[in-house]
Amino acid sequence: MAIRLNQNALDGIGMTSARTRARLVERLRAQGIKDETVLSVMSQIPRHVFVDQALAHKAYDDTSLPIGLGQTISQPYIVARMSELAHAAVRHERVLEIGTGCGYQTTVLAQLFKTVYSVERIGGLYKMARERLTALGVHNARLRYMDGSHGLPEGAPYDAIVITAAAPITPQDMLPQLALGGRLIFPVGQEDQELRMIEATLDGLVETRLEKVKFVPLLPGVS
Numbered sequence: 001m002a003i004r005l006n007q008n009a010l011d012g013i014g015m016t017s018a019r020t021r022a023r024l025v026e027r028l029r030a031q032g033i034k035d036e037t038v039l040s041v042m043s044q045i046p047r048h049v050f051v052d053q054a055l056a057h058k059a060y061d062d063t064s065l066p067i068g069l070g071q072t073i074s075q076p077y078i079v080a081r082m083s084e085l086a087h088a089a090v091r092h093e094r095v096l097e098i099g100t101g102c103g104y105q106t107t108v109l110a111q112l113f114k115t116v117y118s119v120e121r122i123g124g125l126y127k128m129a130r131e132r133l134t135a136l137g138v139h140n141a142r143l144r145y146m147d148g149s150h151g152l153p154e155g156a157p158y159d160a161i162v163i164t165a166a167a168p169i170t171p172q173d174m175l176p177q178l179a180l181g182g183r184l185i186f187p188v189g190q191e192d193q194e195l196r197m198i199e200a201t202l203d204g205l206v207e208t209r210l211e212k213v214k215f216v217p218l219l220p221g222v223s
């Protein structure tokens, strides 16, 4: 599948990494990622433009990396896993991401859904992500600088909500913002964290406990 990014912007950033991305995708496959659309999207998005230039050579390793201001870009596996879970929602109109960070996952989600809303509580990261997404030609992402602990009523209902920072308990406030058939995908816990999913079905909310994870904490307020 062809991704919706500005080709001119992509041409200027060293597409020699195409082979490296192909290896990344093979690794994701081996780790159990099955959604071919997600794999295709991740094989085309240049992850190295989202990290500090000094770390660009590590951009395709399966690790989280610092993006400044004490935050990290999630490891490719977890971006793929959460995106795959989101993409398995019934519809693909609107997705909400809590924690824009560097905007990498926002860019992945922007290829899978018609519109992506993404909120970030750190002004410096919000600004950098906004500039980067504009340069890449991601036109269907709406970024907001705010505390996303309670979701974002503005774009609701969402077909998927992906939280990329861990709350100590399930963020109940976001459940009413899910569309029928929608899914909330979130890490929960402090030291020991777990990835969970809550689906809004005709029979009510259904929770699935998925796997052990490690995210930065979901914090209140803006900075």
Ligand code: SAH
Pocket: 071, 072, 073, 074, 079, 098, 099, 100, 101, 102, 103, 104, 105, 106, 119, 120, 121, 122, 125, 146, 147, 148, 149, 164, 165, 216, 217, 218, 219, 220, 221
């Ligand atoms: N989605 C990013 C992951 C960024 S790390 C990626 O593609 O790699 C998680 C981000 O969540 C951090 O940037 C952090 O500042 C942000 N965050 C933490 N608590 C938040 C809150 N209450 N509202 C919005 N963003 C929050």
